[in-house]
Amino acid sequence: MKRLLIPLAAVGLTTAALAAPAAAAPSWVTDPLAPKPADAYSTAKFWLDANGAALRKAAQYHWDSKNVTKLVRVSADQPDDGKPGIVAPTGAAKTGGKVKNVNLPRTIGKVFFVDRKGEYRWCSATSIQSRHRNLVATAGHCVYEHGRDVFAKWVFVPGYYQGKAPFGVFSGAYAFTAYDLDTHDDYDGDFAFVAVHNGFSLTGTREVPKGEFLGWAGDKWVDETWRKVTKSDYERWVGTSGRVGKVVDEVKTQTTGPEDKRGVYQPKEVAKSAYDAAKGVEVVAVDAKAMAVEALISDPAADEYKALQDLDADQRADRFAKGAVKHWDKSETFLGSLAPANGTSSAKLTKYYLKQWVIPGSDAAYYIAEHHYIIGMAKDAGKLGDAVGGQGIAWNQPTGQPVFVFGYPADPHPDGDKPYTGVTPKHCYGKTGTKTYQVNSFRVETHQALKCSLTGGSDGGPWLLKYNNSKRLGYVNGVTSLFHDQDGNDRVDMISSAYFDGETADVYNKAQYAETKAVVGPKGEILQ
Numbered sequence: 001m002k003r004l005l006i007p008l009a010a011v012g013l014t015t016a017a018l019a020a021p022a023a024a025a026p027s028w029v030t031d032p033l034a035p036k037p038a039d040a041y042s043t044a045k046f047w048l049d050a051n052g053a054a055l056r057k058a059a060q061y062h063w064d065s066k067n068v069t070k071l072v073r074v075s076a077d078q079p080d081d082g083k084p085g086i087v088a089p090t091g092a093a094k095t096g097g098k099v100k101n102v103n104l105p106r107t108i109g110k111v112f113f114v115d116r117k118g119e120y121r122w123c124s125a126t127s128i129q130s131r132h133r134n135l136v137a138t139a140g141h142c143v144y145e146h147g148r149d150v151f152a153k154w155v156f157v158p159g160y161y162q163g164k165a166p167f168g169v170f171s172g173a174y175a176f177t178a179y180d181l182d183t184h185d186d187y188d189g190d191f192a193f194v195a196v197h198n199g200f201s202l203t204g205t206r207e208v209p210k211g212e213f214l215g216w217a218g219d220k221w222v223d224e225t226w227r228k229v230t231k232s233d234y235e236r237w238v239g240t241s242g243r244v245g246k247v248v249d250e251v252k253t254q255t256t257g258p259e260d261k262r263g264v265y266q267p268k269e270v271a272k273s274a275y276d277a278a279k280g281v282e283v284v285a286v287d288a289k290a291m292a293v294e295a296l297i298s299d300p301a302a303d304e305y306k307a308l309q310d311l312d313a314d315q316r317a318d319r320f321a322k323g324a325v326k327h328w329d330k331s332e333t334f335l336g337s338l339a340p341a342n343g344t345s346s347a348k349l350t351k352y353y354l355k356q357w358v359i360p361g362s363d364a365a366y367y368i369a370e371h372h373y374i375i376g377m378a379k380d381a382g383k384l385g386d387a388v389g390g391q392g393i394a395w396n397q398p399t400g401q402p403v404f405v406f407g408y409p410a411d412p413h414p415d416g417d418k419p420y421t422g423v424t425p426k427h428c429y430g431k432t433g434t435k436t437y438q439v440n441s442f443r444v445e446t447h448q449a450l451k452c453s454l455t456g457g458s459d460g461g462p463w464l465l466k467y468n469n470s471k472r473l474g475y476v477n478g479v480t481s482l483f484h485d486q487d488g489n490d491r492v493d494m495i496s497s498a499y500f501d502g503e504t505a506d507v508y509n510k511a512q513y514a515e516t517k518a519v520v521g522p523k524g525e526i527l528q
Helices: 037-057 179-184 210-215 231-241 272-277 299-309 313-321 384-388 502-511
Strands: 028-032 085-087 108-114 120-128 135-138 152-158 170-178 192-196 199-207 220-229 245-248 254-256 268-270 289-297 337-340 347-354 357-359 365-382 392-395 402-407 426-431 437-439 444-451 462-468 473-484 494-498
Touching (some): 028 179, 037 299, 120 152, 120 384, 120 402, 120 462, 135 384, 152 192, 210 365, 231 245, 289 299, 299 347, 365 384
Parallel strands (some): 392 473
Antiparallel strands (some): 028 170, 085 392, 170 192, 220 365, 245 365, 254 357, 337 347, 444 494, 473 494
């Protein structure tokens, strides 16, 4: 996926908008995140499931204390890169969402993603005005891992607060950043613009008849439960209809053959390799092939199944003893195979059975598997800009101007003091330095800087020029990139951002042509 340039038609970019001399060095790159609505749904549902459990589990993109550096002042007042430019902000349409602190712009929030280690991470970000009202501005390192491939499961949650998404979750479709960041990990280009799909929220689930379930184009899965029945009902349903059942006995169950009148038919769950090996065996023989049963299951159930499958028997027993298993019975053998289910975000679980007859004890209990057909409901939240508005953007502006900087700081200072929790957004206010700066331990030559003690977690947060406190709108003229300790007392006292110049405007102008889609329809169905 490295520097994959999307075909123009795929992102709605015009040839004229991209026209450049053939010999000109590229200034921008774009990479896909989740262009298709089904993938976007799956991404957002990953974070929304279980009442936002993954959102609450995520930790800030972490800056190690050794990366809290010192700025080196350079002589140039600011980069000489052409005429200043601006794009005006826009307010939001009225919505039902609420932010915790009305003194802060409703455009800001957190971006969530999964890194290569599988860790759940977040940074700060803001909605920004664009042609299609679908653009997010954040730090490049909050989209591109070490300036290389994009992070997985990338979403923006405006107004985020303690696992809640008051305006919905907006899945990233396409990411745009500076060529030098993507290619050389050059932090003079540490910014990114991400075009996001319409947001949506999950509104619950509903059990439906099988016919409605089969025709549902949205998220769906089958919940399997066990119902205790009499021995005669068990033999009637399991022995003749092919339904899955189990006999639970306090003593070790004896196996026998089909000719033994004491025997009760109980399919035996096995691994796929044993199932395949039994093909062609006479069905009257013990352990002859019986059937393979497929069912859709929810994503949390699939994750839990896979986790239990990876444990040994003692470890699984410990999980059950501690009540840590929500979706599965302790008698499960976890031998099935998981695969993505086409057209939904749910997984497909296939279980394999061989024919088996057992001699039950006098106290044996009989159970049959029952399937409940569940559909997931969702509600479209509309375009990002319509939901929360969008900040303006400015480039090639004079340095030394007052800015408000917003973000969700969470890292401790290098000395270990931790004044911020990352739960609520904070801000700094002041004038940027009149000089640009170098950072010797990073590829930085022209960062703008501000005296500010916000720590890691606030990276990606907007630097807003001409901020109107009543309208909560201004012009993004930077995003927090790096954190610095200028006086050497092991505390962050300055932050820096890429200087927004003509190349930033070029990346922005390409990003704002990216067209995205609604993810769910009026009934909550997943759109194609």
